Amino acid sequence: MPSKSILLIEHEVSLRDVLGDCLTELGGWEVTPSESILEGIRLCESKRPDAILVDASTAENDALILIEQLKQYSVEQAVPILLISSRANWFTLSEFRQMGFSGAIGKPFNPATLSAQVSRLISLEEPTS
Template sequence: MKVLAIDDSRTIRDLVNLTLTREGFDAVLADDGQHGIETLADMAEPPDAILTDINMPRMDGFGFIREVRKQNAYDGIPILVLTTESAKEMRTRAREAGATGWIVKPFDPARLVGALRTVTGLQ
């Protein structure tokens, strides 16, 4: 499974990368929403899932999700928000933008992997 993971925190990117690669996933990393859009466009094949933070420079997670959902080639890709935010209004905003699910940091690696497997239907 290939996962595009977007977070402005190097520590979180490293933790996500470690978690995913330990499970045999192919992790592709980006450091903000704009970089995520560029990375997605450069990928030979679309990822099976996307993880994105919300609070990032240049383009936040909401903007990133909206941009991805505008493109028909990516409309079926599950997008999980991975953030420190837990407010109901933020979750609602993410769903309205097109997010599939929400995981609060700090994350439990097993829960993250389980959520990715659930939303993609891939093992």
């Protein structure tokens, strides 16, 4: 099975490391870490990820504009975007999809189920027998 790649955009170093380790070690993802949305947009072109996981709570001045640019890339390249947020339970999956996201993962997250949750939300999870 070819490896699946994910762009991980998280501004907190320790959280980025934990998320990256969970996705790599427990889910077999090839993770490209990014510390900012702007850097993530640039990495999309060179890395061509299969999915994007972004924490939108950032100190970047133009975060909303940058999120819209990321969503534009997502639409053009058919790359699903997931949010990771402490506010993930504020909206339904349908509402997230209307906003241009494939879904959201709540913080705090369960490290043991993170990869399966990502796969399920972007429909990469293989059926169990």
